[in-house]
Amino acid sequence: MHPALSVIFFTTLSGAGFGLWFWVGLRIALGPTPQGFEALGWWLLLVAGGIAAAIGLAASFLHLGKPQRAWRAFSQWRTSWLSREGVASVASFLPALALLKLLPQVTPATRIVAALLCVLCLATIACTAMIYASLKPIPAWRHRLVVPGYLLFALLTGGLPLLMAGGLAQRGFVALLLPLLAVAAIALVLLKLAYWRDIDRTPLPQTRGDAIGLPQRQARVFERPHTEANYLMREMGFVLARRHARPLRATALGLFGLLPLLCLALAWGSGDLAWIALPVAVVSALAGAFVERWLFFAQARHLVTLYY
Amino acid sequence: MTGLPPPSKKKLGLVIDLDTCVGCHACAVSCKEWNAGGIAGPLTDTDPYGKDPSGVWFNRVHSYELEPVPACGSGHDATPAQPAQTLHFPRSCLHCETPACVTVCPTGASYKRAEDGIVLVDEDKCIGCKLCSWACPYGAREYSAVEGVMKKCTLCVDRIYNDNLDEAERQPACVQACPTRARHFGDLGDPDSDISKLVAARGGVDLMPELGYRPTNQYLPPRPRRNGASEAEADARGTAAELDAGNPLQRWMQRVLRR
Numbered sequence: 001m002h003p004a005l006s007v008i009f010f011t012t013l014s015g016a017g018f019g020l021w022f023w024v025g026l027r028i029a030l031g032p033t034p035q036g037f038e039a040l041g042w043w044l045l046l047v048a049g050g051i052a053a054a055i056g057l058a059a060s061f062l063h064l065g066k067p068q069r070a071w072r073a074f075s076q077w078r079t080s081w082l083s084r085e086g087v088a089s090v091a092s093f094l095p096a097l098a099l100l101k102l103l104p105q106v107t108p109a110t111r112i113v114a115a116l117l118c119v120l121c122l123a124t125i126a127c128t129a130m131i132y133a134s135l136k137p138i139p140a141w142r143h144r145l146v147v148p149g150y151l152l153f154a155l156l157t158g159g160l161p162l163l164m165a166g167g168l169a170q171r172g173f174v175a176l177l178l179p180l181l182a183v184a185a186i187a188l189v190l191l192k193l194a195y196w197r198d199i200d201r202t203p204l205p206q207t208r209g210d211a212i213g214l215p216q217r218q219a220r221v222f223e224r225p226h227t228e229a230n231y232l233m234r235e236m237g238f239v240l241a242r243r244h245a246r247p248l249r250a251t252a253l254g255l256f257g258l259l260p261l262l263c264l265a266l267a268w269g270s271g272d273l274a275w276i277a278l279p280v281a282v283v284s285a286l287a288g289a290f291v292e293r294w295l296f297f298a299q300a301r302h303l304v305t306l307y308y
Numbered sequence: 309m310t311g312l313p314p315p316s317k318k319k320l321g322l323v324i325d326l327d328t329c330v331g332c333h334a335c336a337v338s339c340k341e342w343n344a345g346g347i348a349g350p351l352t353d354t355d356p357y358g359k360d361p362s363g364v365w366f367n368r369v370h371s372y373e374l375e376p377v378p379a380c381g382s383g384h385d386a387t388p389a390q391p392a393q394t395l396h397f398p399r400s401c402l403h404c405e406t407p408a409c410v411t412v413c414p415t416g417a418s419y420k421r422a423e424d425g426i427v428l429v430d431e432d433k434c435i436g437c438k439l440c441s442w443a444c445p446y447g448a449r450e451y452s453a454v455e456g457v458m459k460k461c462t463l464c465v466d467r468i469y470n471d472n473l474d475e476a477e478r479q480p481a482c483v484q485a486c487p488t489r490a491r492h493f494g495d496l497g498d499p500d501s502d503i504s505k506l507v508a509a510r511g512g513v514d515l516m517p518e519l520g521y522r523p524t525n526q527y528l529p530p531r532p533r534r535n536g537a538s539e540a541e542a543d544a545r546g547t548a549a550e551l552d553a554g555n556p557l558q559r560w561m562q563r564v565l566r567r
Contacts, residue, residue: 065436065456072415083414137445225368
């Protein structure tokens with residue numbers, strides 16, 4: 001599949017934004033009342049998360065042929081994951097905006113609104129992942145690890161900015177966050193390794209013979225239907241060669257897995273280095289997510305390529 | 309509305325005979341010409357006389373070489389060896405019963421007609437997100453970069469009900485253009501229609517049925533070739549005997565009748 005930069009930019013940046021909202025919402029819902037400037041910090045983080053999510057959503061408009069009609073995309077939530085994602089992402093803004101008004105008071109009502117924010121953020125990311133996981137003609141995306149992968153990426157890339165902003169508290173929520181994110185990074189590395197191993201080993205479930213209605217025959221392409229490229233070949237015909245995929249996979253793992261883990265270890269071991277280690281981790285994880293998402297598209301083969 | 313309508317009694321579709329298609333592309337060209345106007349037109353063409361022409365077509369004709377298959381089985385289950393052969397394969401929208409291209413559409417632009425099952429794009433609602441083309445394993449939908457919307461075979465819905473055309477012309481352009489009568493149009497939901505009987509007689513198949521899209525269009529597989537080797541022998545034997553038989557007309561008739 002052709003990796004559309006606008007879509008990749010959208011899913012990674014918005015994923016980080018919604019992930020950040022999730023962690024902030026979780027902290028508000030479950031943690032103790034804010035001390036000192038904590039509430040201001042949350043307020044700023046909510047705004048930052050919202051900007052990230054909004055920029056991502058705006059980027060996704062670049063993928064559309066007729067973005068001026070995008071408002072119609074909210075109508076078919078009964079059947080379409082893309083529509084559901086649109087509804088959920090806009091719905092997520094409501095509790096976020098409500099929290100901006102409610103803070104710095106943290107009443108039971110505030111906690112409920114924050115919990116709602118968490119749920120809607122997770123729902124939005126899950127809907128985004130389901131857009132791809134529900135497509136039968138792209139067997140590589142039908143894997144059970146696709147939805148968990150999207151969720152973990154959002155949690156990792158969204159949680160690191162919270163850690164960076166919260167500094168390193170000795171106890172409390174932020175103290176828990178560091179080991180949690182380390183576990184998330186390790187889990188993500190293992191998840192991606194397992195996913196890549198599976199898609200490398202699994203051939204397409206259909207053959208060209210199946211595609212032309214003669215499953216018992218082997219068919220070779222004799223002549224293409226057209227001399228020039230067409231939309232189908234440009235959009236679905238892009239498949240990354242294995243030897244190019246390997247260095248990119250290693251890069252992705254390094255950027256979203258190893259380097260953030262190293263930074264987290266450094267920050268935990270020596271609080272002095274946190275001011276440089278954590279921002280590096282934030283940027284590195286986001287870059288790694290971008291490379292991984294690019295690979296997610298580039299390594300997926302669409303069944304229509306059987307005809308070509 | 310991208311919810312699917314309840315299954316209609318009338319299921320209009322095409323039947324494509326892979327045995328008689330010669331790969332002339334007349335169907336592809338006539339489709340392109342008809343859709344230069346009409347509800348789906350004008351079909352996009354960029355740089356048509358230049359170095360890098362590109363365009364949207366609803367119907368694409370592929371050509372394949374089929375590998376030979378050895379004979380197998382024995383007695384009356386035996387299938388004779390199938391020789392290598394060229395197969396021409398027109399590919400266009402199959403107007404499926406349960407098309408994912410309809411359900412994934414976020415705006416409701418992609419819809420299946422309740423009265424005859426034709427799947428269409430409402431170009432006024434389409435936002436060009438291309439998700440429907442990702443959902444179609446048969447490559448039925450193409451995006452027009454010029455118009456910003458998705459395009460697909462309309463089953464010539466603007467021809468088949470069009471009173472301005474002669475009765476005989478109220479069929480899809482591709483069906484009318486085919487010189488070898490490899491394309492047929494009709495109601496596949498009616499078991500007594502000519503087209504349904506044709507499908508039953510020739511063993512028409514769905515493409516990739518395991519995906520669950522339930523295509524309406526059927527493809528008729530090439531008829532099995534008679535055993536090439538033994539027919540060549542029989543020909544040789546026959547020829548020797550016929551050289552002694554009557555006049556040239558009788559010899560010719562014997563050869564033809566033996567086929």
